[in-house]
Structure formats: C-alpha cells, structure tokens
Amino acid sequence: MATVAPLVPLVxxxxxxxxxxxxxxxxxxxxxxxxxxxxxFSTRASSAGDVGELAWDPSRGSRxxxxxxxxxxxxxxxxxxxxxxxxxxxxxxxxxLRALTVLLDQETIELRAETQAANxxxxxxxxxxxxxxxxR
Numbered sequence: 001m002a003t004v005a006p007l008v009p010l011v012x013x014x015x016x017x018x019x020x021x022x023x024x025x026x027x028x029x030x031x032x033x034x035x036x037x038x039x040x041f042s043t044r045a046s047s048a049g050d051v052g053e054l055a056w057d058p059s060r061g062s063r064x065x066x067x068x069x070x071x072x073x074x075x076x077x078x079x080x081x082x083x084x085x086x087x088x089x090x091x092x093x094x095x096x097l098r099a100l101t102v103l104l105d106q107e108t109i110e111l112r113a114e115t116q117a118a119n120x121x122x123x124x125x126x127x128x129x130x131x132x133x134x135x136r
Contacts, residue, residue: 009103010028010032011026011027011028011032012026012027012028012032012036012080013025013026013027013035014026014027014031014035015035015038015039030126030128032116033095033100033115033128034128034129035104036092036095037088037092037095037113037115037128038090038130038131038132040060040061040062040087040092041061041062041064041084041087041111041113041130041132042061042062042074042132043060043061043062043117044058044061044062044063044065045058045059045060045061045062045090045091046058046059047063047066059090059091060090060091061087061091061121062084062086062087063083063087063108064080064082064084064087064111064132064134065081065134066079066083067079067083067109067136068134068136069136070109070136072104072105072106072109073104075087076102076109077102077104078102080100080111081097081100081102082100082108084097084100084111084113085097088115090107093118094117094118094119095115095116095117095118095128096115096116096117096118097113097114098114098115098127099113099114099127100113100114101111101113106136107135107136108134108135108136109131109133109134109136110131110132111131111132111133111134112127112129112130112131113129113130113131113132114127114128114130115127115128115130116128132136
C-alpha cells in the first residue's frame with residue numbers, strides 16, 4: 001500500500017516561544033519533532049497525588065517534576081530515564097528514546113535525550129536531540 005503525503009506540511013508553535021512575522025513563530029520537520037518532545041517532557045503529567053497540568057488531557061506529559069529537590073545519585077538518572085520513556089509511550093508513541101545523558105549539579109538536572117521516529121526502518125534513522133532542565 002502506498003503512503004500518501006499530507007497536502008499541507010505539519011507545523012507547530014516553536015519552543016521556546018517567540019514571535020514570528022505576525023504571530024508566534026512556527027516550526028516543521030525535525031524542529032517540530034524536537035519541540036513536541038521537549039514540550040511533552042516539560043509538561044507535568046498526572047500521578048497519584050497530582051491531577052496533571054493539562055485539564056483536557058491530564059495524562060499527557062512526564063513526571064520529571066517529581067525529581068525536584070532530589071539528591072544527585074545514579075538512581076535519579078535511572079528514574080529520569082523511566083519517566084522519559086513513559087512520557088513518550090503515553091504522549092508521543094511515534095517517537096522512541098534512543099539515547100539519554102543525565103547531568104546532575106547542585107541546582108539543576110539536565111536531560112539530553114535523542115529520539116527517533118518509531119516507524120523509521122531505514123539503516124541510519126534520523127535522531128532528534130532534545131534538552132530539558134529540572135530545577136532542584
């Protein structure tokens with residue numbers, strides 16, 4: 001079965017938010033993928049003690065906010081990896097986490113992730129970098 005390309009290319013609001021010529025700046029392609037991933041990681045998802053950030057879809061997002069005020073340890077890096085994989089599975093099933101670097105310091109936890117399209121079966125799939133910081 002042949003794949004049909006969309007008539008209009010997919011576009012979204014750029015992150016970080018900024019003004020374009022007449023409205024908020026927009027992005028497409030790999031920049032849109034990066035924006036979607038970073039926005040998902042930065043949005044607080046619902047949990048046992050929290051209703052989530054988005055009233056219309058409380059499960060969308062990640063649990064990275066639970067890492068605030070956590071002591072720097074290898075367990076925090078493992079938990080961050082779990083939260084990011086869970087966020088992608090729940091909110092962006094078309095992206096897969098392929099690499100993650102966790103940098104811990106006294107004030108922030110910085111997560112540098114690389115994702116690739118889940119349906120990309122090419123020998124060298126395009127990876128998209130995303131960076132998220134959690135204040136500690």
